[in-house]
Amino acid sequence: MSGPLAASGLSVRYETPHGSVHALRHVDIEAHPGEVIGIVGESGCGKSTLVTALANLLPANARIDGSIRYNGVDLAKLDAHRQRLLRGDEIALVGQDPMTAFNPVLTIGDQLVDFQHHRKDLSRAQKRARIAAMLGRVGIADAERRMRSYPHELSGGMRQRVAIAAALLTDPGLLIADEPTTALDVTMEAQIIHLLRELRRDYNGIVIVVSHHLGVIAELCDRVYVMYAGEVVEGGEVDAIFHDPRHPYTQALLACDPARFRERLDRLPTIPGALPSLTQPPVGCVYAPRCGRGFAPCKTVAPPLVKLTACHAARCHAVTS
Amino acid sequence: MSPLLAVEDLSVSFVRSGLLDRLINPFPLPGFNVVDGVTLSLMPAETLGLVGESGSGKTTLARTILGLIRAAAGRIVFEGRDVQTPADFRAMRRRSAMMFQDPVASLSPRLRVGTLLTEPQVIQGLPMPDRRAAAKALLALVGLPASFVDRFPHELSGGQARRVGVARALAMKPHLLLADEPTAGLDVSVQGDVLNLIGELKRELGFAAMIVTHNLAMIRHVSDRLAIMYLGRLVETGPTQEVFSAPLHPYTATLIRSEPIPDPRRRSHKPAVTGEIPSVFRRPSGCEFHTRCPLVQSRCKTEAPAYRPMGAGRMVRCHFPLQTGGQEREAVSRASANQRGN
Numbered sequence: 001m002s003g004p005l006a007a008s009g010l011s012v013r014y015e016t017p018h019g020s021v022h023a024l025r026h027v028d029i030e031a032h033p034g035e036v037i038g039i040v041g042e043s044g045c046g047k048s049t050l051v052t053a054l055a056n057l058l059p060a061n062a063r064i065d066g067s068i069r070y071n072g073v074d075l076a077k078l079d080a081h082r083q084r085l086l087r088g089d090e091i092a093l094v095g096q097d098p099m100t101a102f103n104p105v106l107t108i109g110d111q112l113v114d115f116q117h118h119r120k121d122l123s124r125a126q127k128r129a130r131i132a133a134m135l136g137r138v139g140i141a142d143a144e145r146r147m148r149s150y151p152h153e154l155s156g157g158m159r160q161r162v163a164i165a166a167a168l169l170t171d172p173g174l175l176i177a178d179e180p181t182t183a184l185d186v187t188m189e190a191q192i193i194h195l196l197r198e199l200r201r202d203y204n205g206i207v208i209v210v211s212h213h214l215g216v217i218a219e220l221c222d223r224v225y226v227m228y229a230g231e232v233v234e235g236g237e238v239d240a241i242f243h244d245p246r247h248p249y250t251q252a253l254l255a256c257d258p259a260r261f262r263e264r265l266d267r268l269p270t271i272p273g274a275l276p277s278l279t280q281p282p283v284g285c286v287y288a289p290r291c292g293r294g295f296a297p298c299k300t301v302a303p304p305l306v307k308l309t310a311c312h313a314a315r316c317h318a319v320t321s
Numbered sequence: 322m323s324p325l326l327a328v329e330d331l332s333v334s335f336v337r338s339g340l341l342d343r344l345i346n347p348f349p350l351p352g353f354n355v356v357d358g359v360t361l362s363l364m365p366a367e368t369l370g371l372v373g374e375s376g377s378g379k380t381t382l383a384r385t386i387l388g389l390i391r392a393a394a395g396r397i398v399f400e401g402r403d404v405q406t407p408a409d410f411r412a413m414r415r416r417s418a419m420m421f422q423d424p425v426a427s428l429s430p431r432l433r434v435g436t437l438l439t440e441p442q443v444i445q446g447l448p449m450p451d452r453r454a455a456a457k458a459l460l461a462l463v464g465l466p467a468s469f470v471d472r473f474p475h476e477l478s479g480g481q482a483r484r485v486g487v488a489r490a491l492a493m494k495p496h497l498l499l500a501d502e503p504t505a506g507l508d509v510s511v512q513g514d515v516l517n518l519i520g521e522l523k524r525e526l527g528f529a530a531m532i533v534t535h536n537l538a539m540i541r542h543v544s545d546r547l548a549i550m551y552l553g554r555l556v557e558t559g560p561t562q563e564v565f566s567a568p569l570h571p572y573t574a575t576l577i578r579s580e581p582i583p584d585p586r587r588r589s590h591k592p593a594v595t596g597e598i599p600s601v602f603r604r605p606s607g608c609e610f611h612t613r614c615p616l617v618q619s620r621c622k623t624e625a626p627a628y629r630p631m632g633a634g635r636m637v638r639c640h641f642p643l644q645t646g647g648q649e650r651e652a653v654s655r656a657s658a659n660q661r662g663n
Contacts, residue, residue: 042508043479155597185374185535190579190592212508215538215581219588238585256509257583259538264562267520268513268542274478 003071005054005174005206006030010066012049012058019279023049025230026066028305031223033173036200036207038221038238040214042253044275045227047210051176054208055091056083070174088118092167096179098159101166102151108162109147115166134165139195157188161195173205180209181216193219214257218242223311226250229276229286236312247314249287285317293318323401324362325529326386326497331359331395333378333385333553353601354393356382357553360628365496368523368530370544370561372537372576374598378553379533380422383499386531387419400496415445417497418490422505424482428474434460434485435470441492459488463518480511487518491526498523498530504539516543537580541565546634549573552601552609555628559635567644569637572610608640616641 012024024046031037039047052058054068056075068075070090078086095101102111112131113124122130128147135143138161151159160180167175180196181189197220200207209220217224218238225235226247234247245251252271254260273290276282282289288298295317297303303317333356356378363369373379384390386397388410397404399413418441421427428437435456442449449455457467463484474482483503490498503519504512520543523530534540540547540561547564549557549572557570568574578593596613599605605612611621620640628638 042510157597185598186537186576186579187374187592187594188597189581190589191595193581194589194592213581214509214583218583218585219581221585242583242585253510254583256513257538258509258513258542259580259583261542262565265542267517268539270513270517271510 003173004030004032005068005070007050007054007068008066010050010053010068011064012046012053013063014059015061015063020063021278022281023062023230023278024053025281027232029225029232029235031174031206031208033204033206034200035223036209036221038217038224039208039210039227040212040217040224040253041227042212042275044229044278046230047212047227048178049230050227051093051178051208051210054174055087055093055176057087085118089170090172091174091176092170092172094160094163094167094175094177094180096182098156098163098183099151101163102159104151107148107150108154112147112162112166112169115169118170130169131165134169135162138162138165138168138199139191140165157184157191160184160188160192164192164195164199168199168203174208175203175205176208176210178210179212182211182213189216196220214242214254215259226253230278230281231286231315233287233316234312234314236309240309240312244312246308246312246319247287247316248291248293248318250314252290285315287316322364324398325365325367325400326361326363326531327396327398328359328361328382328386329396329398331361331382331385331397332357332393333381333390334393353604355553355601356385356392358628359395359550359553359555361548361555361558363497363529363531365529366523366527367546368532368544370540370547371531371533371550372535372540372547373550374535374576376552376598376601377550378601379550380501381553382550383419383501383531383533387414387417387499389419415493416495417499418493418495420486420490420498420500420503422501424479424486425474425477428482428485428489430474432473433470434472434474434477437474437485438470438489438492441489445493447493455492459492462491462522463488479507480514483507483511483515484518487515487522491522491528494526494528496528498528499533500530501533502536503532503534504536505534512539519543537576549576552599552604554609554638555636556610556638557636563635569631569635569642569644570610570639571614571616571643574643575613575615608638610639616643 007027007029010024010027014021014023027050041047064076109128109131113127116127131147132143135146140146140161181192184192211217221238224238224241225232228249234250245254255269256271258268271290276286276289284299284301285303288294297317303315305313305315306319307313332354334354359382371379381390385392404410404413435453438456438459439452453470456470460467460469465484504515532544544561547561548555551572557573564573568577575594594613599612607623608621608626611617626638626640628636631637631642
């Protein structure tokens with residue numbers, strides 16, 4: 001049962017003793033079954049808050065405005081019990097750190113059986129058979145033996161494969177991978193990217209990949225949302241984002257990636273300035289203080305989301321459709 | 322010109338010696354080398370990139386050079402003098418500095434930035450008339466405001482903590498800077514900042530640097546020479562540009578090909594290598610890379626290749642280095658054609 005996901009006008013603020021932190025502001029995103037969506041941005045841009053909101057796992061001090069509709073249901077309005085059912089059944093998360101994703105005192109097999117607790121129709125033996133098949137699918141040789149292993153007996157790359165298998169066992173309609181390769185070495189990263197790409201062929205749900213690594217986003221995603229200081233500043237097809245970026249922040253972020261330059265640079269490009277405070281976000285454009293193109297309205301008027309093509313949009317005064 | 326630092330045949334061995342371990346395993350394996358026979362030199366003012374995956378021994382090598390880990394065998398020569406005794410290492414550390422991997426964890430949480438910055442001079446017993454002024458001068462050197470002397474490490478952002486790390490490393494005006502993953506965990510826009518800062522200060526102060534990293538995209542722009550490590554051994558060294566444009570060792574080629582490219586039009590179609598880095602506990606026979614090498618031949622499984630010079634300033638540990646004979650080159654270009662579309 002998978003369906004479209006849409007967040008509209010989504011804002012999240014954290015109430016803290018030092019005032020409220022506006023971690024996410026008027027975010028609109030949408031995703032359709034079969035799509036791989038990338039969310040890219042630097043630390044503090046709100047990408048983790050966004051996926052945490054999508055998985056309905058925000059802490060108690062978070063206040064949400066706007067709506068997240070998944071398959072026609074407003075997730076924010078569900079009670080705690082229904083939310084939990086949805087997480088076990090429909091929404092799965094693959095975290096950044098494969099080391100802490102598992103319980104260290106249970107075998108992999110036992111944990112993956114528990115992941116299927118909502119499948120009352122299956123016997124334990126059937127569940128174990130599903131696990132063995134799924135482990136094989138994510139490229140783990142000797143699945144039966146691995147099911148009797150404890151997490152510490154597996155390498156980082158193998159644990160991340162098991163985490164992906166665990167997520168897929170629930171047949172989720174929405175799979176969220178938060179920095180899935182950040183903790184891995186480059187040769188293992190390439191293998192996990194390859195695995196995710198293989199898996200999407202016969203998986204019909206939505207995949208959301210969150211990463212700060214532009215290479216990972218370019219390798220995996222169909223559409224990309226670029227986030228900065230709690231806002232989605234640009235969204236579009238992966239080719240448009242990487243080859244025709246329109247928002248000055250997207251352009252600057254791409255220009256900073258040393259992987260784009262094959263010739264040696266004497267100075268690496270940077271983005272001067274710092275992130276604005278999220279307790280008092282700027283009234284105008286969030287990127288204006290660091291933007292090279294700023295003009296009069298940028299500092300005082302928040303820019304609208306300008307639609308450039310059917311699915312390419314940027315939040316900037318300087319772009320025109 | 323004589324090298325600033327020369328390391329000859331350096332090995333580091335971690336021996337399991339706990340009581341429990343001896344009870345469980347009364348006949349332990351002889352010590353296994355985490356770093357094995359590394360020979361390396363660094364010229365004054367040069368930047369060397371030491372590259373490898375986790376478990377390759379690159380951090381252990383850097384720490385051993387500064388005497389933080391004891392070598393099992395080999396020689397370290399710094400500025401023409403043999404470094405052997407703890408006193409030798411102390412003298413060497415007066416002229417060299419280390420930037421540790423985690424910038425915040427390597428700053429004591431209870432000391433203010435001003436105290437942290439001037440600790441090296443105090444430890445080395447150097448005269449310092451005005452500690453606060455010295456700290457402010459160091460902050461100015463790395464482009465931080467003087468008011469930071471009163472801050473605690475937790476009040477710094479990742480990039481600022483790195484800058485404090487750079488300032489502290491340079492407090493003693495070292496001739497050698499060892500930087501362990503100087504940009505790990507930093508955003509790309511801040512990473513450039515820290516590397517540009519190290520580059521500028523290098524030009525200004527003229528020290529040599531050894532940068533330990535797994536980040537190929539970054540090291541390409543900041544190093545003069547590269548040394549690639551695999552399972553504790555050097556497998557290739559050479560000028561950075563040449564290593565990137567024409568790697569000799571299949572492992573180097575694999576690393577370069579594995580790096581995701583930030584361009585959706587150039588997606589890779591097959592991972593360049595499968596499997597994982599083996600454990601040093603069970604070092605493969607012959608060439609250690611033969612278990613994962615795309616170009617493995619039968620000789621590689623039994624006979625360990627020598628580390629030998631190949632052309633000007635380049636060394637490689639491989640029986641069949643790339644781009645030697647037409648046959649190998651063809652095989653690799655075929656392999657890479659399969660791996661990269663368009």
